[in-house]
Structures are given as structure tokens and as C-alpha cells.
Amino acid sequence: MLEELHDKYERLLERLRRLGSVVVAFSAGVDSTFLLYAAREALGDRVIAATGLSETYPEEEIEEARQLARELGVHHMLIRTEELTDPRYASNSHQRCFFCKQELYSKLRALADAAGFAAVIDGTNADDLADYRPGLRAARQLGVYHPLAEVGLTKREIRELSRHFGLRTWDKPAYACLSSRFPYGTPITVEKLRQVAAAERALRELGFRAFRVRHHDQIARLELQPEDFPRALELRDEIVTRLRAAGYEFITLDLEGYRSGSFNRTLPDALKVGSTGHS
Incomplete structure (x- = not known):
């Protein structure tokens, strides 16, 4: 190979x-x-x-x-x-x-x-x-x-x-721009981007690697790797405190877990024709 x-x-x-x-x-x-x-x-x-x-x-x-x-x-x-x-x-x-x-x-x-x-x-x-x-x-x-x-x-x-070749990025989790954290049709502003960035920084500081914080107005929907679910529950109070400080009122755990491009699933197939975004 x-x-x-x-x-x-x-x-x-x-x-x-x-x-x-x-x-x-x-x-x-x-x-x-x-x-x-x-x-x-x-x-x-x-x-x-x-x-x-x-x-x-x-x-x-x-x-x-x-x-x-x-x-x-x-x-x-x-x-x-x-x-x-x-x-x-x-x-x-x-x-x-x-x-x-x-x-x-x-x-x-x-x-x-x-x-x-x-x-x-x-x-x-x-x-x-x-x-x-x-x-x-x-x-x-x-x-x-x-x-x-x-x-x-x-x-x-x-x-x-x-x-x-010894590149330290070999196992780095996939990343996409912060705009991908918003459902299509939700206007993107600097303030919202900063809110998501602060929430994801908090999770990173708590040791999580592959994840997304999906923005639904007052709700932060956390997509974590399923193997990280037990740890997230152990750190529940800390996660809630930090994400409320970032501006979210409700913090939820998505049971489907982390997956790239989860908002793309909501798009009709007809809209995807001729487009070859990953989020």
C-alpha cells in the first residue's frame, strides 16, 4: 500500500x-x-x-x-x-x-x-x-x-x-469555516460568528477534538464523537456554564454525533446538481 x-x-x-x-x-x-x-x-x-x-x-x-x-x-x-x-x-x-x-x-x-x-x-x-x-x-x-x-x-x-513524512497534522480533525455552523437561510453576522467561535474554543479547551457547535438562535446543538458522550456528560455543568457565557441559553447534545456537512442533508437533491460545500 x-x-x-x-x-x-x-x-x-x-x-x-x-x-x-x-x-x-x-x-x-x-x-x-x-x-x-x-x-x-x-x-x-x-x-x-x-x-x-x-x-x-x-x-x-x-x-x-x-x-x-x-x-x-x-x-x-x-x-x-x-x-x-x-x-x-x-x-x-x-x-x-x-x-x-x-x-x-x-x-x-x-x-x-x-x-x-x-x-x-x-x-x-x-x-x-x-x-x-x-x-x-x-x-x-x-x-x-x-x-x-x-x-x-x-x-x-x-x-x-x-x-x-512526519507532518503533525496527519490526525488533525476536519475543519470548515465557521459559517457552516448555521442552517441555510440563517443570516450570518460577525456577532454570531464570534459566538460560535467562543463556544467551540470552550470545547477545545476542555479537550474535545472532533466536533461542531451548530447554531440555532438561542440553542447550541453539540455534535460530538459518540465516544466522547460519556465525557461530555461528566463535564455537563462546565460545558453549560461556558456555552452560556458565549451567549447560548440552551445547550443540547445531538445523539447522532459529529458528522461533516450535517446541514447539507436538508437540501433537496435538485439544488445539489452541478455543485461539486462540505461543512
Whole structure:
């Protein structure tokens, strides 16, 4: 299995070398960190890691991006994005991710052009192509490449290779922007984003790793891994105290547990046609 993965990795390096120079859309997640590592191996200093800076991205992840880029020896830039000023994004329709990625990739394309870099690439993997991801349409429109998906690397394979190469993100839980915590149609504001960020920070400080705090007005619906349910009940009073301090009146535990993109299930299939967001 590892030999097969190394073949894919060599194809990835060759693909990156053909691009010549790249701006990596860098979120500090498993996929983009692995991609940044490979880009540094293939292209040396002809790589820029660029992270979108907005209220939809918590401070902890921004700092993580800084640290990882420094560890990998790659020049890192924070690019201010203004998706919340776009009413099409703030209204939180099922196409929210398209407008977000359109804003981000436009800024990264401008950065690449200004720096004389050939391409913008992101960490989309082979699994993502079968998911509901409106952001991929923005990537196509703006010429963003997906090298991991192009060579057929799946999430599981990326984690395995990341562990092999000693990347500390190999077992990092999946993450999505804070806007994904709101039901479609619920307007997104800076205040609500800060409320969710504070609630998730509280859970992280209590030692939980893979989870979501879904925002339903006064209700915080906690999606935790089922194996964490007993611990959540042990820490019930502390969790309630901290999430009430964040602004929630009622704190509930979702018995179905943590799953990525849980709000996508409420969308009619017809709306998903032609969209290939994961939340």
C-alpha cells in the first residue's frame, strides 16, 4: 500500500514541478498542509502559502497556519477577504461556499499575478469531487488547480502519507469555516460568528477534538464523537456554564454525533446538481 502511495506522491511532485511556481490556498488543515509540504519539496522557494483572513476563520487556526508555514520553511501571507460584505454570502444560501471561494480565489489569483507566480492550487482531494461543494465551481471559473485530486489521493491516503513524512497534522480533525455552523437561510453576522467561535474554543479547551457547535438562535446543538458522550456528560455543568457565557441559553447534545456537512442533508437533491460545500 505504501509503495502505491509513493507512486501517487511522485506523480504529485511531477505535477507541481510542471506548474513551475504556485500560491497554495492554505487553511492549515490536513490536505493543504500536505500539499504545502509537497509543493516545497517540488518547487523550493517558488511557493507562497496564502491564508484568507476574515471573521469566518478563528484566530486559533490563523496562528496554526502561521506556525505550520514557518515549520515547513514557506513564505506565508495573510490575505484579507470580505465575503461578509457580500449580501449573497451573508444571506447564507446553499451557494454560500461558492461566493466565499470566489472572493478568496480572486484575491489569490491577484496575488499570484503580482508575484509572477504561475498557478493557484488548493487542497481538494479525490473524495471531495463526489461531495456537495459549490466552491469547486468558483475554482473552475478562476483557474484554480487541485493537484491532490488530479493524482487520485484520498483523505485517508493523505493522512497516511502525512504521518509517513512526519507532518503533525496527519490526525488533525476536519475543519470548515465557521459559517457552516448555521442552517441555510440563517443570516450570518460577525456577532454570531464570534459566538460560535467562543463556544467551540470552550470545547477545545476542555479537550474535545472532533466536533461542531451548530447554531440555532438561542440553542447550541453539540455534535460530538459518540465516544466522547460519556465525557461530555461528566463535564455537563462546565460545558453549560461556558456555552452560556458565549451567549447560548440552551445547550443540547445531538445523539447522532459529529458528522461533516450535517446541514447539507436538508437540501433537496435538485439544488445539489452541478455543485461539486462540505461543512
